[in-house]
Amino acid sequence: MRILTLTNDQVIALADMRGCVDELNSSFRLLGEGQVESPIRTRFRMSDVRNILLMPSLVREKKDTMSLKMVTIYPDLGPAVPSIQAVVLLVDGKDGQLKCIMGGTSLTGLRTGAVSGLSCRYLARKDSRKLAMIGAGGQGFYQVSGVASQLELSEVSIFDLDGGRQKRLIERCEKELHLKASAADTVQSATARADVVVTATTSKTPVLDAAHVAPGTHVVAIGAYTPETRELGSDLVRKASVYVDSMEAAMEEAGDILIPIKEGRITQESIRGEMAGLVSGKVKGRANDSEVTIFKAVGLSFEDNAVGWMVYDRAIKSGVGGWTEL
Numbered sequence: 001m002r003i004l005t006l007t008n009d010q011v012i013a014l015a016d017m018r019g020c021v022d023e024l025n026s027s028f029r030l031l032g033e034g035q036v037e038s039p040i041r042t043r044f045r046m047s048d049v050r051n052i053l054l055m056p057s058l059v060r061e062k063k064d065t066m067s068l069k070m071v072t073i074y075p076d077l078g079p080a081v082p083s084i085q086a087v088v089l090l091v092d093g094k095d096g097q098l099k100c101i102m103g104g105t106s107l108t109g110l111r112t113g114a115v116s117g118l119s120c121r122y123l124a125r126k127d128s129r130k131l132a133m134i135g136a137g138g139q140g141f142y143q144v145s146g147v148a149s150q151l152e153l154s155e156v157s158i159f160d161l162d163g164g165r166q167k168r169l170i171e172r173c174e175k176e177l178h179l180k181a182s183a184a185d186t187v188q189s190a191t192a193r194a195d196v197v198v199t200a201t202t203s204k205t206p207v208l209d210a211a212h213v214a215p216g217t218h219v220v221a222i223g224a225y226t227p228e229t230r231e232l233g234s235d236l237v238r239k240a241s242v243y244v245d246s247m248e249a250a251m252e253e254a255g256d257i258l259i260p261i262k263e264g265r266i267t268q269e270s271i272r273g274e275m276a277g278l279v280s281g282k283v284k285g286r287a288n289d290s291e292v293t294i295f296k297a298v299g300l301s302f303e304d305n306a307v308g309w310m311v312y313d314r315a316i317k318s319g320v321g322g323w324t325e326l
């Protein structure tokens with residue numbers, strides 16, 4: 001059996017952020033039509049902060065594409081070790097053959113940035129120009145790219161507790177995305193005059209609350225993915241129109257939603273809808289220019305499937321990658 005292997009760098013070289021966003025737009029539509037199986041992931045808790053996740057998925061439609069991602073999340077080993085390391089297997093559901101093994105760390109960044117970008121397509125004000133990026137770790141650049149792929153950003157203000165990471169992200173945004181990028185000393189100064197705010201931190205407690213967010217802002221929260229952790233304060237979640245990547249996953253994993261529900265500040269019924277509904281038009285997006293919208297994403301396994309197979313098809317067409325026999 002010959003299997004294509006793609007490194008993390010090859011995955012990045014083969015993908016473009018707009019293509020990833022469009023691919024996810026189509027796949028969320030299929031999810032809404034019942035063509036996608038994307039079960040809640042299996043989580044092995046290795047410690048308070050260390051987790052290993054197994055994420056299988058199947059996209060039926062005409063494709064029968066299957067994927068399995070294994071992710072290790074060890075955020076406490078210092079800057080030399082990436083918090084997230086992942087590998088993705090692609091299997092053709094028509095004949096059961098393993099087709100590809102690809103670096104899943106860059107794929108995770110791409111698809112997570114693309115989901116955030118997709119939320120901007122449906123929920124951000126069209127005239128949004130300034131992004132506040134809270135968190136400048138492994139996800140930071142992909143998040144800025146995802147938002148920049150959908151909005152005509154003119155500037156990004158970046159806050160992180162780690163000055164070195166903040167500086168590196170500023171340099172990349174300027175060099176690769178041609179954005180005016182600056183360092184903020186506080187969340188408050190990063191979010192001043194921001195039209196879109198993204199949180200992508202490993203914080204367990206709120207980094208963003210109602211006082212940081214002006215009317216009309218779109219907030220994307222992707223950092224927290226367990227019921228006990230959150231990046232958003234309850235006051236913010238209560239005052240905003242809240243959308244999620246998946247209601248089932250949010251009710252299982254999203255502390256940003258589950259903690260305010262437990263506190264009695266919101267109910268599940270206060271959530272406006274899911275991404276699949278936004279994409280199909282069944283769920284209404286932003287109502288006016290002064291509404292605060294929140295998109296909360298915990299990450300879904302079919303997103304790896306959608307972007308992974310897009311990358312695979314491009315690799316086959318362009319002859320990129322190595323081949324191995326198992």
Ligand SMILES: NC(=O)c1ccc[n+]([C@@H]2O[C@H](COP(=O)([O-])OP(=O)(O)OC[C@H]3O[C@@H](n4cnc5c(N)ncnc54)[C@H](O)[C@@H]3O)[C@@H](O)[C@H]2O)c1
Pocket residue numbers: 073075082083084108109112134135136137138139140159160161162165200201202203207222223224225297298299300
């Ligand atoms: N929703 C999804 O689909 C999805 C996908 C990938 C990663 N994630 C999650 O996103 C988070 C970030 O991932 P990463 O790969 O960038 O991690 P990372 O460890 O590379 O970076 C996290 C950054 O957050 C910063 N930080 C921590 N607390 C902070 C605070 N209070 N204020 C400002 N900055 C703070 C750290 O200094 C660090 O630079 C992780 O929790 C990860 O599990 C979610």
